[in-house]
Amino acid sequence: MELRQRALQVLCLADPEQKAAAALDLYTQAATLSIAENTPAPPDGMHDLPGRPARPELRRHTDVARRSPATPEGRAILIHAIAHIEFNAINLALDAVWRFGGMPREYYLDWMLVAAEEAQHFRLLRDHLRSQGHDYGDFPAHQGLWTMCEKTSHDILARMALVPRTLEARGLDATPQIQAKLRQVGTPDALAAVAILDTILRDEVGHVAIGNHWYRWLCERAGHDPETHYGTLVAQYEAPRLKPPFNETARRKAGFTDNELRWLQQL
Template sequence: MPETSPSLSAAIRAVMLTPDPQAKVMGTRALVRAFRAGHLAFTFETAMPDMPARPEQPVLLPPNAMPKRGRGGSERGRLALIHALCHIEFVAIDLALDAAGRFGAERGQGFVADWLSVAADEAMHYALLARRLRTLGSHYGALPAHDGLWDAARETAHDVAARLAVVPMVLEARGLDVTPQTIERFLAVGDATTARILQRIVDDEVRHVRFGTSHFAKICEERGKQAPQFWKELVTQHFRGSVKPPFNDSARRSAGLSCEMMAALA
């Protein structure tokens, strides 16, 4: 009998349930290579976990229990900021994997290809920041991190439109707004290396947000919805924070968030 290819959904779940950060990075890269090479059966019989596995460190705290980290001017503040960004990228790996595994059967090959490519990017971003922490004498897990990032996935697990509206189109889009100022902060203290890493991240995130807006537009067309109003409805229902200016208008436009979209939301 011919051997059957491993299931894509089972492979995604296995990476999501890998707690060690370096092993998760390597597993993500291997998963994406296998998918692109056609070595995984495009099947979705395996459910995604409600919560990905997490390493013992960092200690995860509620957002309101996190210690203040300052604005990045001191060495301690810089390390805390890099650590926080590293944690965001680590969780973003699982956010992208979950989107591919949870909604892939419904949305098809192109959707899965896009979100697995995002997962590979997030794994690379995490690895760059984790290496930077080690160069500066620290490591990922040395400080606590907040446990609120997965709430968006839990809140939108029932609907792909809600997932796209909140994760790429709000959370990642917020990175487009704030990262340029963060880059300037690192440059101001002479840390050009971290600034270059963050520039790479924000450049990639324009593409990630564009994936979100383009797939959201397709869903709106299928459901007979007006994208600006539907986005506002979903964000109001499923996002606990607020979306408010200042916005990085040029980056948001490049990512497909038009002035009409932003006016509806803001």
């Protein structure tokens, strides 16, 4: 079976643990699989992508509970929200593999690596939730990441610009702030969460770097200047407005230029 077809099958899985396990398994096989020339079609009866469990209940962003780490329940809500982001990130990476044809083999292998690492992150966070008497699905969540995925489903250049290097890059900025609040709390569960976020932040720098690489590759192929075209795409797709503070160290590691960082500061 071809890699892109298999990635679509994993994307269709609804059970979170099955999806995470299948993404990890597919990554171990990816180097030996051929890349489909034609984009595979979703299976009969599968009208809505991605496959997702009945819980968590999905709400508008403004209707999701606050994530204060001051109480055990508040920390559980916070970790659940991050776990939901990581679950969506598995789907985002798999979608990047199956949906877009005509890319170099390295593109597909890069995004399978991302899917596998996001699956590992989801498992770490879910295990942590379970250690605190909760589980994934116990709290409402929102679909902000997947909404932008749908908006850019027809345009790989917009996808690379507005998902990994915009929405996912926000995690580079937010994670150190979340860790600081958890360190202030100082309980064993809070400090265990800080350690998990260390792993996630390290890997996410690499994921954003992959998005930056392929965004610039696509801009070069299309004859666009990456820095000026990014602003055009942000406006065209009404991407969320990014606000400081920015984690400039992490963003530089992920491939953002000084000009891009100055542009962000001026928003």
